[in-house]
Each structure stands twice: as C-alpha cells, then as structure tokens.
Amino acid sequence: MLNIPLWNRIVIWGLVALGLAFAMPNLFYPRVERHNDAAAAIEAGLSSEEAEADLAAWPSFLPSTLVNLGLDLRGGAHLLAQVNVEDVYVARLDALWPSVRDALRDERETVGTIRRQDSAPGELRVRISQPDGMTSALEAVRTLSRPVSNLTGVGASTLDVRADGDEVVVTLSEAERTATDDRTMRQSVEIVRRRVDEVGTREPTIQRQGQDRILIQVPGIGSAEELKRLIGTTARLTFHPVTGRGGSGLQPESREIVLPDIEDDSLYYRLEQTPVLSGEDLSDAQPAFNQNGQPTVNFTLTTSGSRAFCEYSQNNVGAPFAIVLDEEVLSAPTIREAICGGSGQISGNFTVETSTELAVLLRAGALPAEMTFLEERTVGPELGADSIAAGETAAVVAGIAVLLFMGLSYGLFGLFANVALIVNVVLIFGLLSLIGATLTLPGIAGIVLTIGMAVDANVLIFERIREELKTAKGPSRAIELGYEKARSAIYDANITTFITAVILYMMGSGPVRGFAITLGLGIVTSVFTALFVTRLLIVMWFERRRPKTIEV
Incomplete structure (x- = not known):
C-alpha cells in the first residue's frame, strides 16, 4: 500500500522550503546585491546613510546569498597571462652571490682572489685566481645547497655546482627548478587574487592553466586595459x-645598473644591482598625505627588513640611496642618520588615485616574475544582458514545451510531474546560491538541459505504472510497483551522467566548469523531485480521492 511516514513528508517539504528560501533573493537581484554591498561596507567601517538604507531594503532574517553572474552574463574583462618563470632563476642566483662570495672568501688561501663573471641567464659564474684550489671552492659553495622542499624532489639538492676551467658555475638543480616553478605560479595566482580582491570586484575567476599560465576573468570591471593596469604591474619596490x-650617457660598472628618475627624463642614477631591501620586506602600505597636503604612500617594514635597513643606514651615514619602483627611481635621498624606526614614506608626483593604487599593489606584494598577456577580451554589460535574455528565453521555451508534453501525455500525473519540474528549477537556483556558484552562459545551457532530463525519471515511472495496470492490479499496488521497479533504472542513468559532470568539472575550466556544476546539481535535484516530490504529490492526491481506477 502507498504509505509515506509523516517525518518523511516533513523532511521533503522542509527541503523544498529551504530551496525556495535560498532561491528567492535572485528574484530581487539588484536590491539584495545592494544590501550585501552595504553590509560589507558597514562591516569595513564605511557606514553612511545610503549604506544604511540599502541594508534595510532586505530583511536580515531572510537569506541574502545570490547566484553570482559570470563574465559572459555581467560583462567584464578576460585575460590569459603567461608567467615568465625563468626570471625567478636569475633573481635567485643574483641573491645567492653574497653568500657564495663569503663562502669562497673563507677559502681565500686555497682559491686566491675571486671575481664574478658575466654569465648566461640562470647561471652564476665566479672566477678564482688559483685553479688548483677548485676542489675546495666547489665544496665551499656546495655547503650553501639545501634539500629541495618538494615531494617530487625528495633527496635532491637545490644547487648544481660544477667547475668550468678556472670558474665555479652555480645553477639551480632540475628538481629545484620544478619546485620553483610551482611556487612561482602559486605565488603569482595568490598575488593576482589579492590585487583583484582589493578593488572589491565580485567573484573573479583566477586559476592556473597548464604549466605557466593564469586565467583571469573579472566580472563588472570596465575593460581589459583597466585590469592589466591593476595586475600587470609588478610593483617591485627596492x-x-x-x-x-x-645624464643619459651614464654607463654602469660591473654588477651595477643605470635607471632613470621617474620625474626627470634627463637624470639617471647608477646603482648597485643587488638591493639592500625589496618589497618582500614590506609588511604594510597605506595611502596618506605629507605636510604639504600632497598624496604619498606610507610603508612599514617587517622585523627582519627593519633590522637590515637599520644596520645598513648605520654603516652608510652620509651616503645616498635610491628608492626604486619598477625600474624607475622615485627618489634618492641622503642618509642623514640611522633609520631604525621600521617605517618610511614614498613621495612623488602622485594623485590620490595613483597613491591608492600603488598602496594596493605594494600591500598585495610584488609579482615574483613578469607576466606576458597572451589573450585579452572585454565583454560589455550590454552583451551580458543580451546573453541573460537569450538564456531566459531558451529556458522558458524549453520549460513550456516540457510542461505541455507531460500534461498531454500523462494527464493528471503529468501535472504532478510539472509541479515537481518547477520545484526542481527552484532547488537548482537555491543550491547555486547556497554554495556561491558562478552562473555562466554554459551554466544556463546546463539548466536548460536539466529541464529536459528532469522528466526522464517521471516518464520511466509512469510507463512502468501503465504496465502494472495492464496486469489487473489495483491502482495503489500499480503505483507502488511502478516506483519500485523504475528506481534502479533511474539510478543507473543518472549516476553515469553525474560521473560525466564530475569529470567535466575536474578536467575542465571556466565555462566548462559552469556547465558541469549546473548539470551535476540538476541531476541531484531531478532525482530528488522525481522519487520524492512527485510521489508525495501522488500519494496525497490518492489519499484524498481514493480512486478505484486511474489513467496514466
């Protein structure tokens, strides 16, 4: 006999009510979006009358999570960047030179004088005056090597040290290069994410693609150029x-560089190539104003950076030093006294916007390597609105077609399936809102496909009930057997499709993942609505009417 316990009914209707509650904010998208922005602003201490009004526009006791609109629906910028990981090898070996020099100086009696030589990128070459001491030199430099901090490089060392005539040649080992590439990509992705998050964009897509590429999609931003200005600057402060x-004819000596002044094109500075401090020694940077009311950037050094700068300034009172940002000299003051406070100020020809942008870049950290943009695309909001309208039209047409088919084919039972189909779509949007998923145009295609697939389970059940009715069983028994015998086929068909959705999500990226998410969620909700919601509707109708015969 048909029987669904009371607690089962409560759970089913409870889940449907939760899905409706989480999906409902999407019907009032602009209002809820303003409410969420106001809540974030007030939490950050930026309260205002307008923010208070926007916050009160949506009841606080109702869910306020929304389905985030992707780049193709909201408009925004798309970039595909390649990270030049080889730059990190050069920087690593350049930073290693002082340690190599000190290690060889300890062996001066054996190796003689030492001098760094020009070398190919990714190599450090040091010439010794006494080639007979090469063995001692190699052993001294090899003490600087460390085990590779990577599971794939277990047992390997970070440095390869060899002799080439009277020169010691130091390179990164293959295992260390692999580990460095991985760290560089992870760091680049994280820094790009910080920079984008600092400007308050909604749900950006920032992910690694392949060995050395990063996909960046930011909905709501004005153009690809604006996005490139934000993330393409290395903001390397040294x-x-x-x-x-x-003047422009200034020539560098060995291990020196010549850089221009940021304000005076005719002025150049000759600097030591190895910096005293770098952006990694910064702990914070904030826009500010100097005593003349001009925009500046105040920075704070880390403990180790403050200690190093204090020691350097103590030993170089009266000497000039340069503050360099992205290979341009911001200023070159003279050290009047030891600077041990751990903070400073960057001044220049800043506006309020540029000082704020520089503070954001410095706070997020310098990119470990330069990025080359291979692809850039701007999607206008009008195109996004057209995509939403097209998606809505497709969903409505598909929904009406399915509703008509089920109603004409199965009569009253088809109407029950139609109610379950509407519940199914509501649950999909409720789950998308709950998990904070991003809806893209392929995601809409996944929902439209789910609408068509959602009735498959009901078709299997109804056809099975028809067959059971032909064996002269009563309507109650026929309905019960119809659900029991169709269940295994429903599970098999949907599990295989769900596995496909999982593979698409794991192996794909961007729009493919958007399609996989809506397809996977749609499979879960369609099985739930077919086996539980539709059945509960039929049972409730059967208990009320008690028909002697039924037609499916």
Whole structure:
C-alpha cells in the first residue's frame, strides 16, 4: 500500500522550503546585491546613510546569498597571462652571490682572489685566481645547497655546482627548478587574487592553466586595459645604494645598473644591482598625505627588513640611496642618520588615485616574475544582458514545451510531474546560491538541459505504472510497483551522467566548469523531485480521492 511516514513528508517539504528560501533573493537581484554591498561596507567601517538604507531594503532574517553572474552574463574583462618563470632563476642566483662570495672568501688561501663573471641567464659564474684550489671552492659553495622542499624532489639538492676551467658555475638543480616553478605560479595566482580582491570586484575567476599560465576573468570591471593596469604591474619596490648620477650617457660598472628618475627624463642614477631591501620586506602600505597636503604612500617594514635597513643606514651615514619602483627611481635621498624606526614614506608626483593604487599593489606584494598577456577580451554589460535574455528565453521555451508534453501525455500525473519540474528549477537556483556558484552562459545551457532530463525519471515511472495496470492490479499496488521497479533504472542513468559532470568539472575550466556544476546539481535535484516530490504529490492526491481506477 502507498504509505509515506509523516517525518518523511516533513523532511521533503522542509527541503523544498529551504530551496525556495535560498532561491528567492535572485528574484530581487539588484536590491539584495545592494544590501550585501552595504553590509560589507558597514562591516569595513564605511557606514553612511545610503549604506544604511540599502541594508534595510532586505530583511536580515531572510537569506541574502545570490547566484553570482559570470563574465559572459555581467560583462567584464578576460585575460590569459603567461608567467615568465625563468626570471625567478636569475633573481635567485643574483641573491645567492653574497653568500657564495663569503663562502669562497673563507677559502681565500686555497682559491686566491675571486671575481664574478658575466654569465648566461640562470647561471652564476665566479672566477678564482688559483685553479688548483677548485676542489675546495666547489665544496665551499656546495655547503650553501639545501634539500629541495618538494615531494617530487625528495633527496635532491637545490644547487648544481660544477667547475668550468678556472670558474665555479652555480645553477639551480632540475628538481629545484620544478619546485620553483610551482611556487612561482602559486605565488603569482595568490598575488593576482589579492590585487583583484582589493578593488572589491565580485567573484573573479583566477586559476592556473597548464604549466605557466593564469586565467583571469573579472566580472563588472570596465575593460581589459583597466585590469592589466591593476595586475600587470609588478610593483617591485627596492632600495639600492647609489654609486653615481648623470645624464643619459651614464654607463654602469660591473654588477651595477643605470635607471632613470621617474620625474626627470634627463637624470639617471647608477646603482648597485643587488638591493639592500625589496618589497618582500614590506609588511604594510597605506595611502596618506605629507605636510604639504600632497598624496604619498606610507610603508612599514617587517622585523627582519627593519633590522637590515637599520644596520645598513648605520654603516652608510652620509651616503645616498635610491628608492626604486619598477625600474624607475622615485627618489634618492641622503642618509642623514640611522633609520631604525621600521617605517618610511614614498613621495612623488602622485594623485590620490595613483597613491591608492600603488598602496594596493605594494600591500598585495610584488609579482615574483613578469607576466606576458597572451589573450585579452572585454565583454560589455550590454552583451551580458543580451546573453541573460537569450538564456531566459531558451529556458522558458524549453520549460513550456516540457510542461505541455507531460500534461498531454500523462494527464493528471503529468501535472504532478510539472509541479515537481518547477520545484526542481527552484532547488537548482537555491543550491547555486547556497554554495556561491558562478552562473555562466554554459551554466544556463546546463539548466536548460536539466529541464529536459528532469522528466526522464517521471516518464520511466509512469510507463512502468501503465504496465502494472495492464496486469489487473489495483491502482495503489500499480503505483507502488511502478516506483519500485523504475528506481534502479533511474539510478543507473543518472549516476553515469553525474560521473560525466564530475569529470567535466575536474578536467575542465571556466565555462566548462559552469556547465558541469549546473548539470551535476540538476541531476541531484531531478532525482530528488522525481522519487520524492512527485510521489508525495501522488500519494496525497490518492489519499484524498481514493480512486478505484486511474489513467496514466
């Protein structure tokens, strides 16, 4: 006999009510979006009358999570960037030179004088005056090597050290290069994410693609150029000792660089190539104003950075040093006294916007390597609105077609299936809102496909009930057997499709993942509505009417 316990009914209707509650904010998208923005602003201490009004526009006791609209629906910018990981090898070996120099100086009696030589990128070459001491030199430099901090490089060392005539050649080992590539990509993705999050964009897509590429999609931003300005700048802040200054003809000595002044194109500085401090020694940066009311950026050093700068300034009172940002000298003041406070100020020809942008970049950290943009695309909001309208039209047409088919084919039972289909769509949007998923145009295609697939389970059940009715069983028994015998076929068909959705999500990216998410969620909700919601509707109708015969 048909029987569904009371607690089962409560659970089923409870889940449907929760799905409706979480899906409902999407019917009032602009209002709820303003409410969420106001809540975030007030939490950050930026309260205002307008924010208070927007916050009160949506009841606080109702869910306020929304289905985030993807780039193709909201409009925004798309970038595909390639990270030049080889730059990190050069920086690593350049930073290693002082340690190599000190290690060889300890062996001066054996190796003689030492001098760094020009070398190919990714190599550090040091010439010794006494080639007979090469063995001691190699052993001294090899003490600087460390085990590779990567599971794939267990047992390997970070450095390869070899002799080439009277030169010691130091390179990163293959295992260390692999580990460095992975760290560089992870760091680049995280820094890009910080920079994008700082400007308050909604649900950006920032993910690694392949070995050395990053996909960046930011809905709601004005253009790809604006996004490139935000994330394409390395914002590398360094402090260098100044060895000379002059015009455009200024030539660097060995291990020196020549950089222009940021304001005076005719002024150049000759600096030591290895910096005293870098952006990694910064702990914070904030926009501010100096005593003349001009925009500046105040920065704070880390404990180790503060200690290093204090020691350097103590030993170089009276000497100039340069503050360099992205290979341009911001200023080159003279050290009047030891600077041990751990903070400073960057001044220049800033506006309020540029000082704020620089503070954001410095706070997020410098990109470990330069990025080359291979692909850039701007999607206008009008195109996004057209995509939403097209998706809505497709969903409505598909829904009406399915509703008519089920109603004409199965009569009253088809109407029950139609109610379950509407509940199914509500549950999909409720789950998308609950997990904070991003809806893309392929995601809408997944929902439209789910609408068509959602009735498959009901078709199997209804056809099975028809067959049971032909064996002269009563309507109650026929309905019960119809559900029992169709259940295994429903599970088999939907499990295989769900596995496909999981594989698409794991192996795909961007729009493919959007399609996989809506398809996977649609499979779960369609099985739930077919086996539980439709059956509960039929049982409730059967208990009320008690028909002697039924037609499916």
